[in-house]
Amino acid sequence: xxxxxxxxxxxxxRAGAELGxxxxxxxxxxxxxxxxxxxxxxxxxxxxxxxxxxxxxxxATERDAMLKEAxxxxxxxxxxxxxxxxxxxxxxxxxRCVDEGIKVNMTLCFQPSQALIVAKIGATFxxxxxxxxxxIGHDGMTVLEEIRLIYDNFGLQTKILAASLRHxxxxxxxAKIGADIATMPYAVFDKLLDHPLTDIGLERFxxxxxxxxx
Ligand code: E4P
Numbered sequence: 001x002x003x004x005x006x007x008x009x010x011x012x013x014r015a016g017a018e019l020g021x022x023x024x025x026x027x028x029x030x031x032x033x034x035x036x037x038x039x040x041x042x043x044x045x046x047x048x049x050x051x052x053x054x055x056x057x058x059x060a061t062e063r064d065a066m067l068k069e070a071x072x073x074x075x076x077x078x079x080x081x082x083x084x085x086x087x088x089x090x091x092x093x094x095x096r097c098v099d100e101g102i103k104v105n106m107t108l109c110f111q112p113s114q115a116l117i118v119a120k121i122g123a124t125f126x127x128x129x130x131x132x133x134x135x136i137g138h139d140g141m142t143v144l145e146e147i148r149l150i151y152d153n154f155g156l157q158t159k160i161l162a163a164s165l166r167h168x169x170x171x172x173x174x175a176k177i178g179a180d181i182a183t184m185p186y187a188v189f190d191k192l193l194d195h196p197l198t199d200i201g202l203e204r205f206x207x208x209x210x211x212x213x214x
Contacts, residue, residue, distance in 0.1 A: 001175045004053075004183035006163065008032045008042060012186040013049050024052035026127070026163065026183040028083070028107070029059055040076050047077035055105045055125070057083035058093075066093035074102045081124060083107045086114045091121065098122040105161060112146040119151060119158035125181070130174070131164035140164075141173050148178045168192050 002023035005016050008031040016022040025046055032039055043056045054077070058069040070082040070093060082097060083105045084090040090106065097104045098121060105125035106118040110133060115126045128147060130140030147160055162179035165171055168191050171182045 001179065002052075002181040003189065004161070004181055005189060006031070006165075006183040006185050008035050008046065009186070010035075010042075010045060010049070013046055016186065016189060017049050021189075022050055022052070024054060024181070024183075025050050026055040026083075026105070026161070028057050032057075040073070043073070043080065044076050047079050051079060053081045053103075053105075053125075054079050055081045055083045055107075057085075057107060061085070061087070061089060063089045063092040063096070066090065067096050070097050070102055070104075071100070081105045083127075086110075086118060091117060094118060094121050094123055107163070110143070112143060112150055115147040115158075115160075116150050116156075119156040123158045125159045125161045127161045127163040127183075129164035130162055130170060131166040133164075134166075140170075141177060144174060144177050144179060168194075 003021055004024040004026050005013060005022050006026045008027040013025060032042060035042055047054050056073045058066045060066045060069050066084060073080055073082050081103045084093050086106045086109045094104050094106060103124040105127055106123045107127045109115055109126050109128045118126050128143055130144060133140035133143060144162060159180040161181040161183055162174035163183050165182055165184045165188055167188060171184060174182050
């Protein structure tokens, strides 16, 4: 399973890159807005740090305007993945992007039927937002399981990008189900290796070792 960071913060992206564990980046308009930098300049900088796929989202909501933004974003760097919302106009724009060879991550996916449609058209990634489903009392992981099953049934090549992950357990559950990628905020990424028993155990080992040295 690949790990992506869900952030547009350059410090977090550099920190993750130093660990050598970040396979890609997802951003969205809310994350970009937090950074107070010109969109394309920021995305370009992210692409210089991370050689893997970097998702950048359009803000238009009508096919031709989305397509115009998609073409411009695709020019920023070779590793840009254009993010389009999973709405009818987004699906129309997806078709055109696929025809033009622009790689697309279909975002704001909340149900398997949406995932099936975008995969049939040829999206490179489909992003089910699991935490946001949990937030409204639905079971995000069940939706993920259904998408995995459908893609496997038909050999659909679209990668499942498990998104809106809120804690390490979400990452583990998504891995068990077989999501191709987990994208997570830096705070979740940072917790993946943490366990208090690891820290206590190490402390004890070192204390015992020290005794043998005196
Ligand atoms: C993914 O591409 C999205 O940017 C992200 O996972 C949304 O997560 P949120 O629901 O925590 O905002």
